[in-house]
Amino acid sequence: MALTLTDLSRDPWLLPEVDALIGANMPAFMSWESPGNWRWHGMYDRYAEHQLCLVDGDGRLVAAANGLPVHWDGTPSSLPAGSDEVLVRGVDQAPPDRPDAVCMLSVSVDPAHRAAGHAERLLTEVRRRAARHAPRGVIIPVRPTRKPLYPLIPIDEYAAWRRPDGRCFDPWLRTHLELGARQLGIARASLVIRQPVARWAEFLGHPLPGPGEHPLPGALVPLRVTADGHGTYTEPNVWVHHPAGPGAP
Secondary structure, eight states, X not given: OOOEEEETTTOGXXXXXXXXXHHHTSOGGGGSOOTTGGXXXXXXXXXXXXXXXXXXXXXXXXXXXXXXXXXXOSOGGGSOSSHHHHHHXXXXXXOOSSOSEEEEEEEEEOGGGTTSSHHHHHHHHHHXXXXXXXXXXXXXXXXXXXXXXXXXXXXXXXXXXXXXXXXXXXXXXXXXXXXXXXXXXXXXXXXXXXXXXXXXXXXXXXXXXXXXXXXXXXXXXXXXXXXXXXXEEEEEEEEEEEOSSTTXX
């Protein structure tokens, strides 16, 4: 089936579908309040041309990639803390006149259309566009898709795991590396969600009677409950860098 590439500047009516697609690919708590989540729609409004969409012949959304232009000097030490900081800077401050890079924060594919190369197509398109306007390419705080199965393993160790054939263990991180990206470091507090224990308990369907680390389905690390009656989910991501242009070394 032929797919058409568009974006929210050309087809703003797709916005609810983009939100729904992202939500379908994430645990529900990932949309709760965080410094970045509060500004997610601000990214849509300010950088609509960077919200890429693949639609089928009937106009249905099949895949989406969301990001924004950023300043970055090309060194790992100057990377933002993670997605929260990228969104706070990008929405609260003036857009960069001459961005160095594009930061992609989400790539989502409809479950019925996975393993068809749509994520790879979107990543390649982002790199192609970056080659024209963002010379340092594309940076992404990657959320490894298989990490929720190993929440107790430190993210550094997990990102270094390899399969017997030498390829990266995590499927989504592997996709980036095999498209030519390189791993730059760890965003240890990429997204921080702090909520009353009662809300977490309602989500989990069981009480959280005491402080400590608690399992959280779909999370990359455990939920940390403290004696002040709050639970905090601090998600780590893996920073990767794609050089600008699909054929860049």
